[in-house]
Amino acid sequence: MASRYPSAWMDELRSRSDIVQVVSGYVSLKKNGRKHWGLCPFHGEKTASFSVDGEHQLFYCFGCKAGGDVIHFVMEIERLSFPEAVQLLAERAHMAMPEMENDADYEMRRSRRERMYAANREAARFYHEMLFRPEGREVLSYLRDRRGLSDGVIRKFGLGAAPEEWSRLTDHLLNQGFTLEELAGAGLTVVKTPETDSGKIHSFDMFRHRAMFPIIDMYKNVIAFGGRNLDKQEPKYLNTADTPVFNKRKGVYAANLLRQQRHLDRVVLVEGYMDVVSLAQFGVEGVCATLGTALTPEQAQLLRRFAPMVYLGYDGDSAGQNAILRGLEIFEKEGVPVRVLDFPDGLDPDEFVRRDGAEGFRKLPVLTPAAYRLRRLRAESDLSSPDGRIAFAREAARILAPLDPVERETHLRSLSVETGFSREILMEQIQSVKPPEETDAVPRRPAVKTPRSPEAGQAPVSEDIRAQEMLLSLLASGQIPKDIVEEKDFGDDELKSIYANLLAGMSPAALVSAAPDDASRSRFTRILLTPAARDTDEMIAMARDCVNRIRRTALEKRLKELSDQVDRLSGDEASAAMKEAQEISMQLNRYA
Numbered sequence: 001m002a003s004r005y006p007s008a009w010m011d012e013l014r015s016r017s018d019i020v021q022v023v024s025g026y027v028s029l030k031k032n033g034r035k036h037w038g039l040c041p042f043h044g045e046k047t048a049s050f051s052v053d054g055e056h057q058l059f060y061c062f063g064c065k066a067g068g069d070v071i072h073f074v075m076e077i078e079r080l081s082f083p084e085a086v087q088l089l090a091e092r093a094h095m096a097m098p099e100m101e102n103d104a105d106y107e108m109r110r111s112r113r114e115r116m117y118a119a120n121r122e123a124a125r126f127y128h129e130m131l132f133r134p135e136g137r138e139v140l141s142y143l144r145d146r147r148g149l150s151d152g153v154i155r156k157f158g159l160g161a162a163p164e165e166w167s168r169l170t171d172h173l174l175n176q177g178f179t180l181e182e183l184a185g186a187g188l189t190v191v192k193t194p195e196t197d198s199g200k201i202h203s204f205d206m207f208r209h210r211a212m213f214p215i216i217d218m219y220k221n222v223i224a225f226g227g228r229n230l231d232k233q234e235p236k237y238l239n240t241a242d243t244p245v246f247n248k249r250k251g252v253y254a255a256n257l258l259r260q261q262r263h264l265d266r267v268v269l270v271e272g273y274m275d276v277v278s279l280a281q282f283g284v285e286g287v288c289a290t291l292g293t294a295l296t297p298e299q300a301q302l303l304r305r306f307a308p309m310v311y312l313g314y315d316g317d318s319a320g321q322n323a324i325l326r327g328l329e330i331f332e333k334e335g336v337p338v339r340v341l342d343f344p345d346g347l348d349p350d351e352f353v354r355r356d357g358a359e360g361f362r363k364l365p366v367l368t369p370a371a372y373r374l375r376r377l378r379a380e381s382d383l384s385s386p387d388g389r390i391a392f393a394r395e396a397a398r399i400l401a402p403l404d405p406v407e408r409e410t411h412l413r414s415l416s417v418e419t420g421f422s423r424e425i426l427m428e429q430i431q432s433v434k435p436p437e438e439t440d441a442v443p444r445r446p447a448v449k450t451p452r453s454p455e456a457g458q459a460p461v462s463e464d465i466r467a468q469e470m471l472l473s474l475l476a477s478g479q480i481p482k483d484i485v486e487e488k489d490f491g492d493d494e495l496k497s498i499y500a501n502l503l504a505g506m507s508p509a510a511l512v513s514a515a516p517d518d519a520s521r522s523r524f525t526r527i528l529l530t531p532a533a534r535d536t537d538e539m540i541a542m543a544r545d546c547v548n549r550i551r552r553t554a555l556e557k558r559l560k561e562l563s564d565q566v567d568r569l570s571g572d573e574a575s576a577a578m579k580e581a582q583e584i585s586m587q588l589n590r591y592a
C-alpha cells in the first residue's frame with residue numbers, strides 16, 4: 001500500500017516525523033549507547049527490551065520482535081491502518097496529503113467499500129433511533145427490563161431496534177441516495193429477482209423485529225449487524241453474511257472497544273454479544289465475542305494484538321464446554337497463551353456478573369488448559385473402581401505429557417492422591433506417551449511455546465548469516481567504504497536485496513517499510529538497527545571482520561566440496577580440483 005503515496009512525499013513525511021519524538025509520546029525512553037530504551041508497549045515486560053534507533057529511524061523489541069519504522073509504530077500503538085497512520089503523522093508534521101497516484105481499479109473498490117461503510121453507519125443510526133420510538137418499544141423493553149441494560153450501555157454499544165415492517169430501513173436508505181445494489185451488497189436488504197421478465201423486483205429488509213447489535217471494527221467502521229429475535233422466530237441470532245467489508249472469520253464483536261482499552265493484561269472471549277454488553281455494563285473491560293461462528297485461527301491472532309493472554313469465558317452448558325476444548329486447541333496451535341474462566345454453579349458470564357458483579361469476576365478461578373482438560377476428564381471418569389482409576393491415570397498422562405516439568409509437577413501430586421499410583425509410576429506412564437505429533441487424541445503442543453519470549457519462533461542464525469546481517473547494518477550507517485563488500489558476500493535473496501537497495505541509496509526506514517510481510521519486517525528491522533559501535537573507525541574494523549569471516553566461511557565450504565569430490569575425479573578434472581584447492585588454501589591464509 002505504501003506505493004500509493006509518492007515516494008518523495010513519504011521520505012519527507014519520515015524526515016519530519018522523528019521516531020524518538022513520536023515514540024516518546026507513548027513510552028518513556030532512556031538513552032543508553034546509541035539507542036533509546038523503554039518498556040515495550042506491545043507486550044508485558046519489567047525490563048526494557050524495546051529499543052528506538054534515532055539514527056536509522058527504527059524501533060525494535062528484542063522481546064516480542066515487534067519492529068518497523070515510525071509509521072508501523074503508529075499503526076501498532078494506535079491500531080490504525082497504514083493510510084490512517086500516514087494521515088495522523090502528516091497532520092502532526094503539518095503536511096498536506098499528497099495527490100494519490102492513480103489506480104482506477106483500486107479507487108473503484110475503495111469507493112464501493114466506502115459506500116458500504118456509509119450505508120451500514122446510516123443503518124446503525126436508524127436502528128438506534130428506532131429503539132426510542134414507538135416502533136422499538138418492544139425491543140427497548142427487552143433490553144432494559146429482561147436483560148437489565150442501562151441506557152448508558154445501550155448507547156455505548158449503539159444497540160438498536162429493527163422495526164417489524166418489511167422495508168422500513170430499505171426505504172429510508174433509498175431516500176438517502178443509496179442504491180438497491182449497494183444495500184444488497186452490504187447485506188442490509190434482500191433483493192428477490194422475479195422469475196418472469198414482467199415480474200416486479202421484490203426487496204425487503206434483512207433484519208426485521210429484532211434487537212440490533214452493530215458490529216464495529218477496530219477502525220470504528222460499522223461493518224455488519226447481529227440481530228436477536230424477540231419471539232420464537234429462528235434463528236435466535238441472525239448475522240450479516242460476508243460482504244466486501246465483513247468477514248465473520250476475521251473479526252470479533254466489540255473490536256472497537258478493545259482497541260480503546262489500553263494496557264489490558266488479558267482479553268475475555270465470550271460466546272454471545274449480550275454477554276459482552278452485560279459484562280461491560282458491570283465494568284468488566286476487554287471483553288469480546290466471536291461473530292456467530294466457532295473460533296478461527298485468524299481471530300486467535302487478532303486477539304493477541306490486544307493483550308498478552310486470552311481468557312475463555314464460555315457458557316457452562318455442554319455446547320459451551322466443547323467449544324472450550326476446540327478453542328484451547330486453536331489458541332495453543334497459534335501460540336497464544338490462553339486460560340479458562342471457571343464460572344461456578346454452571347452460570348454463564350451474564351448470569352454470573354449479575355450475581356457477583358465485576359469484583360466477583362476479577363476473583364474468578366482461572367484454569368490452565370491442562371487443568372481444564374484434567375477436570376473434564378475427572379468428571380467423566382469413575383474413580384471409585386480400580387479400572388476407572390487406571391483409565392483415568394492413562395488419559396491424564398496423555399494430558400500431562402506435553403507440559404513443562406513445573407506445571408506437570410503441580411498436577412502429578414493430586415493425580416497421585418486421586419489414583420493411588422505413585423509419582424514415579426505416573427512419570428513412567430507420561431514418558432511412555434508418544435510425542436503428540438503421532439497421535440490425534442492429545443492436543444498438540446503449541447507451535448510457538450511462549451510467543452513473547454526472546455528468540456521465540458526463530459530458527460537459530462548461523463555465525464555466517466550473523467556476519468552478513470551485521471555487515472548490512474554497518475553499511476546502512478553510511479559510514480563504511482562501499483567497496484570493501486560485494487554482492488556475492490550475501491548468501492540469501494533477502495539479504496542480497498537489502499544490500500542492493502542500500503547501495504541504491506534507500507534509507508533503512510524506507511527499506512523496512514517496503515518489507516513484504518510482518519516476519520520480513522521484523523527481520524529487516526533487526527538487521528538494520530544501528531550497530532553498537534563507538535565511532536567510524538570501529539565500524540570499519542567491524543565491517544572488515546565481517547567480510548573476512550564471510551569470505552573465509554565461503555572458501556572453507558568450497559574446499560570441503562572439493563575434497564569430497566576429488567576421490568571420484570580423475571585425470572584433468574582431478575588435477576584442476578587439486579589446483580583450486582591449493583589456491584583456496586593460500587587465500588585462506590589471508591583471512592586467518
Ligand SMILES: [Zn+2]
Nearest residue numbers: 040043061064
Ligand atoms: Zn515487545
